[in-house]
Amino acid sequence: MSEADRAPRGRRATVVLAVLVLAGAAVFAGLSALRPDRPGTGGPEAGFARDMSTHHAQAVRMSFTVRDRTKDEATRLLAYDIINTQSAQIGMMTAWLDEWELPKTDPAGRMRWMTGHGGHGSAATPAPAATDGAAGTAGADGAVMPGMATRTQLRELEQASGRAAEIRYLRLMITHHRAGVVMAEAVLARTDLERVRRLARSMVDGQRSEIDLMNRMLGERGAGAG
Structure with missing residues (x-):
């Protein structure tokens, strides 16, 4: 050729x-x-970021309250840690929503992402329920999500002082954390987005550890486990 x-x-x-x-x-x-690098407004990543931010905001509020209602150093240190950790996580999740150009609230309602539609992972995980009466079920007396304290419980915490405030806070926060763990595990079952998974795993580990600590603190105060 x-x-x-x-x-x-x-x-x-x-x-x-x-x-x-x-x-x-x-x-x-x-x-x-x-790829789920930019989640949709109805997806589990956005729902988790919105709902967990609301959940965290109440934990921060209760922690500020108890910090001012007791002089006990262990309780104040725990409250300080929760304030700092959960405020930082709120900032992170809010930044995600800004980056994804998604609204901060879901007009279709809270926690619908946990019912199983639009997720990336396994089948639906049920929404968390209040475990022992320490915090109300969703919608009861202002408790907008399971595990969150009602308006009455927040008012009682604000009116308590000393050991009574510590015990109220520990009980409320244990229930709060348990619901938070369920929410974090739910998004782990529904997303492949690594930064969301990384934050959710840190919440599961951190809040379980704090639940154990708070139960020990209740025992030290002569109160039953939360």
Whole structure:
């Protein structure tokens, strides 16, 4: 075969290769657009960020309250840790929603992401229920989500002092943390987005550890476990 015959074939091969590269890039771009890097407003990532931020905000409020109602150093240190940790996590989740250009509230209602539609992972995990009466069920006396304290319970905490305030706070926070763990485990079952999974895992580990600590603190105060 002459050089003249080989040259067009070489050029054709180069053109075909270029077309394949461009097609591959287009497919990659399309697949990238489908990855859950930017969740939808009804997805579990956005729902978790919104609902856990609301949940955390009440924990921060209760922690500020008890900090001012007792001089006990162990209780004040626990409250300080919860204030700092959960305030930082609220900031992180709010930044996600800003980055994803999603609203801070879901007009369709809280916790619907936990009912099983639109998730990436396993089947639905039921929404957490209040465990022992220490905090109300969703909608009762202002408790907007399971595990959260009611308006009455918050008022009672604000009116208590000393050991009574410590015990009220510990009981309320144990119930609060248990519901938070259920929410974090629910998003772990529904998302493949690594930064969401990383935060949720840290919440599960941290809040379980604090539940154990708070139960020990209740025992030291002559109160039953929460």
